[in-house]
Amino acid sequence: MISAETGTVEKIIWSREGIQCLEVKIGDKKEKALNYPFLTGTALPGHCVLLNTTAVNLGLGSGGYHFVMANYALKELSLRPGGHIMKLRYTPLQCKVQVYEELLDSRGSALAWNSYEGLKGLPVVIGELHSMVAPFILAMKKLQPGVKIVYIMTDSAALPIYLSDIVFRLRRDSLLEGTVTCGHAFGGDLETVNVYTALMAAREELKADVVLLAPGPGVVGTSTRYGYSGIEQGEHIDRVRKMQGLPIVIPRISFGDLRTRHFGLSHHTITALSEITSQRACIPLPLLGRDKMLLLYRQFKSAGLLEKHRIIVIKKPKNVTFYNEVNYTFNTMGRGVKQDPVFFATVAAAACFTEKLLTWD
Numbered sequence: 001m002i003s004a005e006t007g008t009v010e011k012i013i014w015s016r017e018g019i020q021c022l023e024v025k026i027g028d029k030k031e032k033a034l035n036y037p038f039l040t041g042t043a044l045p046g047h048c049v050l051l052n053t054t055a056v057n058l059g060l061g062s063g064g065y066h067f068v069m070a071n072y073a074l075k076e077l078s079l080r081p082g083g084h085i086m087k088l089r090y091t092p093l094q095c096k097v098q099v100y101e102e103l104l105d106s107r108g109s110a111l112a113w114n115s116y117e118g119l120k121g122l123p124v125v126i127g128e129l130h131s132m133v134a135p136f137i138l139a140m141k142k143l144q145p146g147v148k149i150v151y152i153m154t155d156s157a158a159l160p161i162y163l164s165d166i167v168f169r170l171r172r173d174s175l176l177e178g179t180v181t182c183g184h185a186f187g188g189d190l191e192t193v194n195v196y197t198a199l200m201a202a203r204e205e206l207k208a209d210v211v212l213l214a215p216g217p218g219v220v221g222t223s224t225r226y227g228y229s230g231i232e233q234g235e236h237i238d239r240v241r242k243m244q245g246l247p248i249v250i251p252r253i254s255f256g257d258l259r260t261r262h263f264g265l266s267h268h269t270i271t272a273l274s275e276i277t278s279q280r281a282c283i284p285l286p287l288l289g290r291d292k293m294l295l296l297y298r299q300f301k302s303a304g305l306l307e308k309h310r311i312i313v314i315k316k317p318k319n320v321t322f323y324n325e326v327n328y329t330f331n332t333m334g335r336g337v338k339q340d341p342v343f344f345a346t347v348a349a350a351a352c353f354t355e356k357l358l359t360w361d
Contacts (some may be wrong), residue, residue: 234276
């Protein structure tokens with residue numbers, strides 16, 4: 001069930017590739033709405049639009065934005081050439097894209113049908129939250145400026161990659177080699193049907209040295225054991241191993257989140273690493289104070305993670321102070337580096353470990 005209202009576009013507040021932020025008049029009120037021209041065409045002042053107002057009416061974390069579902073000023077929209085695969089299938093906004101798999105087939109590539117030789121040990125860093133994306137990439141680039149990083153955005157959270165301010169900035173600043181959107185996520189440099197072919201595309205097409213596999217903005221979480229979108233982190237470990245890559249997990253660790261289930265090692269990470277994955281992963285940790293390390297040790301031990309996975313303690317992540325120097329604002333669940341330094345130190349530890357892997361002979 002959704003709530004919908006019509007409004008008139010008053011002005012375009014800002015726009016960039018794939019997304020527009022609009023001021024719309026609904027009755028006597030002026031409110032904000034996001035429009036994806038890829039789905040509904042380009043909106044202009046004076047256009048009458050149909051808006052999905054559900055999230056704002058419920059007070060959810062959509063940033064106070066409505067979303068354009070249709071533009072009555074545009075009577076017809078034409079298909080772009082190329083591609084036959086539908087994303088958002090069997091919804092009113094189902095859209096056609098050209099996926100990497102189609103490109104392989106059209107080229108007559110052996111990768112399309114023959115046995116794939118695999119990722120050959122390619123480091124694949126697996127994050128639960130979109131807030132891990134920028135800190136990891138910036139830390140990696142600080143340590144090794146020439147490293148080619150490809151971001152694979154899964155479809156467990158936001159589906160349009162255009163929504164991500166941070167991906168837009170990273171691309172603008174030439175810090176990302178490329179992006180891949182898989183499943184029903186869309187808008188990446190390459191589109192793929194699933195995570196397996198996204199990993200192939202990142203290595204074979206975009207020539208990644210490191211892959212970052214993580215959701216877009218807006219993950220779902222509940223207080224239940226299995227009811228959260230980040231549970232895919234455990235599934236990704238198995239996928240990466242299946243493709244002969246090296247899975248490196250960024251654990252969700254916080255001493256700024258006062259909720260018991262997320263204090264220290266999050267119950268999300270514990271479930272994914274203990275119950276969901278059947279394969280072994282590398283888990284880098286920052287070296288913290290005695291009390292914090294003791295708590296983490298007990299959490300890892302009680303969940304059986306010390307035996308199941310390879311735990312690496314990074315004595316001094318070189319990049320934590322660097323986060324205060326870059327022209328980027330970081331936050332996770334509303335907390336910045338000062339409020340939750342361990343969260344960001346953990347991301348930095350993953351970058352330090354990954355950089356070491358790349359420099360080992």
